[in-house]
Amino acid sequence: MTGKFHSTWGEFGGYKHPDALRYECMAMLANGARCSIGDQLHPDARLDESTYRAIGQAYAEVEAKEAWCIGAESAADIAVLSNSAFHRESTESAAETGCARILQEGHLPFDLLDREMDFSGYGLVILPDDIRCDAALAGRLTGYLERGGKLLLSGTSGLAADKDAYSFDTGVEYQGVSGFNPAYLQMDKAFAPEWLTSPLVLYGAPGKLRAAAGExxxxxxxxxxxxxxxxxxxxxxxxxxxxxxxxxxxxxIRDNLAVLAFPVFSIYRERGQIALKEFLLKTIDVLLGGRRQIRCTGLPAEGRLTLMRQPERERTVLHLLYAPKVLKGGGKHQVEVIEELPPAPPVTVELRTGFRPARLRLEPAGTELAFSQTGESIRFTVPAFSCHQMVVAYRRETK
Structure with missing residues (x-):
């Protein structure tokens, strides 16, 4: 749900830019959600003309696109276990938010799972920063790894709930938390950004990890x-x-497991270090290997993508979104806004579909899109677009 307000709920005479409302509605569609826009009625009981003009424009686009969104479910291959669910927090988890931002900016579709949800079907499971394991979770993760799943742990995640030791074999021994904060990470060249060879300061105390020989x-x-x-x-x-x-x-890092000493996702939430993001995305890329589901070039970091499927209609829908945000105001009134929707450049996509599409189209325009296929993956280029573009892979011929 969103609102028409510039600031937050309860604001009379406040309006977000119509382009922002349009983007937010498209983001709802891209994530399989129904659209809902909040308003507050004036005491004279008249609907506000400016508000409902903007809502009408956004909903007109929703109406044109909803046929490719109704009944859709996520096709993401990465699962993130929710810190908020494990700790039953009512406030934001820095680790959870930081992890989501890394994956969104890296254009990697993911699902956020609570402690009861099944993660066995995902290619990669991430435990961000502070998810310790009771016996039940340790057993589930061990079985998942034995069946070929891949796992990423950071900070104290993966440690037993009742002691400072990993719940399963990770190749490292945990010797407590470092007494230094901040500390520095000298990245291995294969995982460092191309433009960085020096140690990177990280604003969080790392775990003291001793690696076994050969790791x-x-x-x-x-x-x-x-x-x-x-x-x-x-x-x-x-x-x-x-x-x-x-x-x-x-x-x-192993073929199926990566363990990180620092609480990297919380650090990224608080500090936003680009070098850290690139290090993490390279780590994830190497860990996924041939199982990587999607790779795109040309989409800016502020661009977003999701991958959905409509099982009953036998089609897969890739959603691409782009809207630059600008920080306005100051102090407690600081707010991030969207006030224009410049076109995103052409985006080249490699997508592991698992099938050969009968057709690939830009919807709702119905424009045929050329593609090549190698194994289970297809490659294609999406032309420049504004705000939101759906690319639909049809399993069967359709009119």
Whole structure:
């Protein structure tokens, strides 16, 4: 659900830009949701003309596209276990939000699962930062790995609920939390951004991980010379890294498992470091290997995509969205707005469909889209679009 308000609920005379309302409705469709827009009636009991003109414009586009959205279900191959569900939190989880942002900006479709939902059918399961395992969850994850699933753990995720040790074999020994915050990550070259060779400061205490012999390191942890304090002072923010080896790994990766020492998703939520995002996306890419479901080039980081299927209609629907957001206002009145919808550039997509489409179309225009196929994957290019574009892969011929 969204609202027509510029700020939040209960605002008389406040209007978000019609382009923002249009984008939000398209995002609802892209995620398989029904559309709902909130308004507040004036005491004179008259509907506000400006409000309902904007709603009407957005809903006209919904009406034109809903045939490809009704009865749709997610086709995502990545599952994120919800920190809020595991900790029964009523407030935002930084780890959960940070993980969602990494995947959205990396254009990787995912589903957010609660503690009871089945994750056995997903190609990758992520436990962000602070999801410890009771015996039941440890058993489910062990079985999932044995059946060929892939798992990513960060921070204290994967540790037993009742002790500081991993609930299953991870290739590393956990020796508690580092006394240094921030600390530094010297990434392995294969996982570092092309433009970064120096250690990256990360604003969170890492777990002290000792890797077993033969494990592949994602990077190594470097400590500052000392923990900055009033008694032991250095610089404007924190102490620089010491080149002295610590013997602590920043994470390890196997064919089916990656373990990260830092609470990386919470750090990304709070700090938004692009180098950290690129490191995580490379880690996920290597971990997924040939199971990666979708790869696209040309879509800006602010672009979004989802992958849905309509089983009864035997078609798969790729949704592409793009709207740049701008930060306005200040202090407690700061707000992120959409005030224009510039076209997204052409986007080249490699999609693992699992079948050869009879047709590939841009809908609702019905424009045929050329594609090539290799194995279970198809490759195609989506022309420049504004706001939202659906690409529909039909299993059977259709008029």
């Amino acid at each position: 592949r390191w994602l990077g190594k942890v470097l400590n500052p010379y000392f923990q900055r304090s009033y008694r032991h002072f250095s610089s404007h923010q924190h102490t620089p890294f010491s080149p002295a080896p610590t013997g602590l790994c920043g994470g390890v």
